[in-house]
Amino acid sequence: MCGIAGWYRRQGRPVEQADITRACDTIIHRGPDDSGVHIDRDFGFGMRRLSIIDLEGGHQPIFSEDGRWAITYNGEIYNHPELRAELDAWGWKFRTNSDTETLLAAYVRWGDDAWSKLEGMYGVAIWDAKERRLTLARDPLGIKPLYYSLQQGGIAWGSEIRTIRTIPGHEFSIRARGVHDFFMFGHIGKPRTIWNEVQSLEPGHVLHIGAEGEPEIRRFWHPRFEARHDLSEAQWIEATREEFMATVKRHMLADVTVGAFLSGGVDSSAVVAAMASHASAPIKAFTMGFPGTSIDETDAAARIAKHLGCEHIILPLEPQDAGMMLPQVQASHDEPCAATAAVPVWHLSKLAAEHVKVVLCGEGSDEIFAGYKRQRTALAAARSAPYLRALAPLIAGLERIPFGSKRLNYLRQNARRFRMSAMLDSNFQRFFQGTQISTPWVREELYQRGFYERQETEKPFAALEAEYFGWPGARDMHPLDQFMLADLTVHMPSSLLNRTDRGSMAHSLEARVPFLSHKFVDWSLTMPREMKLHGKTGKYALRKAIEPWLFEGAIDNRKLGFQLPFAEWFSGGFSSFAQEAWNGSGASQAGYLDNQAVEKLFAEHGAGLANHGRILYAIAMFSIWWDQNIDAR
Structure with missing residues (x-):
């Protein structure tokens, strides 16, 4: 490395x-x-x-x-x-x-x-x-x-x-x-x-x-979705177990100690369980905790680590600590980075580097085994499209009704997003809609007028589909395959792998991703879709494959992901770090964002009228990047 x-x-x-x-x-x-x-x-x-x-x-x-x-x-x-x-x-x-x-x-x-x-x-x-x-x-x-x-x-x-x-x-x-x-x-x-x-x-x-x-x-390489139907369900599950065990074993090759990140979810639990079966000594497993928040997974991770005989090390992350380290996290990137896991990956890597030089991570499983909720939502939107098109005028009228209740306001926003998703022409477009951190109507208010008119298009998701997936045959793919391909080839290298590489290497720590061996990916893409998304259960074959390695109920919890609790933190003291970053930065005068609109976002989020956590975090990180790279120079 x-x-x-x-x-x-x-x-x-x-x-x-x-x-x-x-x-x-x-x-x-x-x-x-x-x-x-x-x-x-x-x-x-x-x-x-x-x-x-x-x-x-x-x-x-x-x-x-x-x-x-x-x-x-x-x-x-x-x-x-x-x-x-x-x-x-x-x-x-x-x-x-x-x-x-x-x-x-x-x-x-x-x-x-x-x-x-x-x-x-x-x-x-x-x-x-x-x-x-x-x-x-x-x-x-x-x-x-x-x-x-x-x-x-x-x-x-x-x-x-x-x-x-x-x-x-x-x-x-x-x-x-x-x-x-x-x-x-x-x-x-x-x-x-x-x-x-x-x-x-x-x-x-x-x-x-x-x-x-x-x-x-x-x-020289691109993913091919070519499903085989020559194996039974039991055979696919056994093949998943064997292929995954083999790729993890190869990824443990090193002349130094190899540890792992453990969140308590399916992906990292699968990696640590496979490592434990190959290792001659207890695996060093590192977990990030968010005390007092709805996404804290330390208890689940601790139970899995104990079951697998790991040496388990937990690092709690409080809002005030995260705010203080934002400049260091952004400095580890050459470009502005608002990846949800950038802070926890950076902080956990700092801890892990005190013990090991290499860690294995669970990134990639959701992309190749249909593990994201947004993939299931996109399929539902595609199936609902004909009905929602017929009801579009009625739904649009309901969306314009102002709700005083925070809960009803959230429901109205989510309904609006789902309706827009259903009206799109492909799951490539739904992918771009599902991975955005700001909606078109938020950007229309947030951007300064000239910047908005130069950058925003009438149909932004169709334009992005044409840019990335405009080749013949792309529209003929199954909707789930379209979404998975977009996740694998656009979101993965642009965001997820980028923050994993920068966060780990900032502390001279090598992060390996056994799910993303291209040979394992090639094999996984031959798996029938129903072995990935089984009803409403994503990563079905993988879940079944690792069941014998874990205790009953170990991976039944809802997927939380490796992220910051934006909604909760931005409603508290973390918001002040973001506002100070914006107000004190030259980015506020750069001609991209409208200052009054930014203040409105902070106010709405603080009042609980909307969840703007992702875009507010992005504004903070852009401000820090600007000061480090433009004003400083």
């Missing part, structure tokens, strides 16, 4: 070692154990290393025996022992025991065909000194980040945007569409970033660029 950075200046213009060292030093948190830099005239790259495998011999960059090829990479390849045996037989003379050298050998042997053979997470840079050709690649699900910028005839790249911003002569301007993305979803829609001049290499893509010309980018 590392952080990487580089600059291919091209045109014979020299790259100085100091330029690469400076870029790498901005991500020392990703790799405090070691560093390395390689300069080849107008090319240079480097890394910061967190030693996990081959602690002594895994120094990067690693070179081929003839010196032609060199690699720096961030990630882990879990099937590298098997690949290593094949490459050894081919004739590669290994000089280390690291997965980095295995990856380099695989690329030299197979070229771009190597990517489909790897099981792991990675952002990788490979330099061909003979052809003067750079290759950048990112793992299929986007677990590890990789950004690049094309400026001054060259290309700069890095695991985090901050590495690129150190490159001499490069300029950066705020992308207005990125600001709109953020206040709509709480993150910037990839491959865009908050900067006009920077974009992310998309998951499952490889980029090649030589001494002349534009980069060539192509996709």
